[in-house]
Amino acid sequence: MSTIIHSPSSGPFDWTPIARDARARVGTLRTLHGGAITPGFMAVGTAAAVKALTPEQVRRTGTEVILGNTYHLAVRPGSSLIRNLGGLHEFMRWDGPILTDSGGFQVFSLAGTRDVDDAGVTFRNHIDGKLLRLGPDEAMRIQTDLGSDIAMVFDECLPATATRSEVEVSLTTRTIPWEIRSLSHRPTDGRAVFAIGQGGLHADLRRACLRELTSLPFDGFAIGGLSVGESHENFLSMLDVSTSSIPELKPRYLMGVGSPRELVEAIGLGTDLFDCVLPTRNARNAQALTWDGPIRLKNAVHATDGKPLDTTCPCEACSQGFSRAYLRHLFAAGEMLAGTLVTAHNLTFLQQIMKQAREAIFAGSYAAWAANFLGRYPASAGLPEDIKER
Numbered sequence: 001m002s003t004i005i006h007s008p009s010s011g012p013f014d015w016t017p018i019a020r021d022a023r024a025r026v027g028t029l030r031t032l033h034g035g036a037i038t039p040g041f042m043a044v045g046t047a048a049a050v051k052a053l054t055p056e057q058v059r060r061t062g063t064e065v066i067l068g069n070t071y072h073l074a075v076r077p078g079s080s081l082i083r084n085l086g087g088l089h090e091f092m093r094w095d096g097p098i099l100t101d102s103g104g105f106q107v108f109s110l111a112g113t114r115d116v117d118d119a120g121v122t123f124r125n126h127i128d129g130k131l132l133r134l135g136p137d138e139a140m141r142i143q144t145d146l147g148s149d150i151a152m153v154f155d156e157c158l159p160a161t162a163t164r165s166e167v168e169v170s171l172t173t174r175t176i177p178w179e180i181r182s183l184s185h186r187p188t189d190g191r192a193v194f195a196i197g198q199g200g201l202h203a204d205l206r207r208a209c210l211r212e213l214t215s216l217p218f219d220g221f222a223i224g225g226l227s228v229g230e231s232h233e234n235f236l237s238m239l240d241v242s243t244s245s246i247p248e249l250k251p252r253y254l255m256g257v258g259s260p261r262e263l264v265e266a267i268g269l270g271t272d273l274f275d276c277v278l279p280t281r282n283a284r285n286a287q288a289l290t291w292d293g294p295i296r297l298k299n300a301v302h303a304t305d306g307k308p309l310d311t312t313c314p315c316e317a318c319s320q321g322f323s324r325a326y327l328r329h330l331f332a333a334g335e336m337l338a339g340t341l342v343t344a345h346n347l348t349f350l351q352q353i354m355k356q357a358r359e360a361i362f363a364g365s366y367a368a369w370a371a372n373f374l375g376r377y378p379a380s381a382g383l384p385e386d387i388k389e390r
């Protein structure tokens, strides 16, 4: 079964479901900079670049949306510089949709000394230690400077060890008020604002948070604070509670999750959009993703292997016949081409998962396709624990 769907053209933000299979859905996303099909994986371009690839190479992986980061771009080179040079699309020469993360995750994970109050966070940035201020007003202003098609609200990201009462205080005094405040800066030019549901590992708090947020005119809803070290059972049950709490007609975005098994399970629970550094970061660490699990190219077993990473893969590396032995050599020799080729492969691999998932949803066979995928892809993939950093 092969269903060819073309992404919609440019226009004010819109997301429309066009096919359903149980809870999984296919949808079309429209933005001022072109469209995308969901379920879709967004490539992380934190500092206005998807590491190791040109925009054209990113596009050839099947990627339709790039993710930029408010915190990183505000610290360096500064959002006013990007605005004065025509905005982030022009600056990085990517004319497709861009979603910008609000910076909440980075402020709480990367910044040095910080002082959190009810209107935002004052912190020393991790590059030059300068004092900066980020809150709902600043995050929205910076994202307007960047001109992203989808802006994320600023939220407080708590560590996985936060207690229930800490989560409650965070939601009621900071995250939810900050998100509501972000709406006062809602763009009127067709760009979108997504809210972020938090609530730790407490189903009732996640439901209550999303109940409040979904009563407001946000264009889409993200699920934050998952895959931060919780058990797989907790991950699935919190995701289930969250997607069930977001209206059917709104796009659902699971933030920072990109391990192949979790993507397939999340699509089954009705999730539409994803981002993660996993495919790009692991590529630079000589890990290639395949349908049978990740391959560590530094292992000696690949030293004389003349086969490509995957004989069916349409990526730049596999389709041009670059062998596992050659890729292993490039890593050993410290050649930059190694990171480029394996990044192109890994992003293509995740986009192939998305494409097959969409085709299975159209065919009404998602459960069978997912069971087949999960039966083949190993549960314990041995991936690094630090993949959450964005």
Ligand SMILES: [Zn+2]
Pocket: 309, 310, 313, 314, 315, 316, 317, 318, 319, 344, 345, 346, 348
């Ligand atoms: Zn490939």
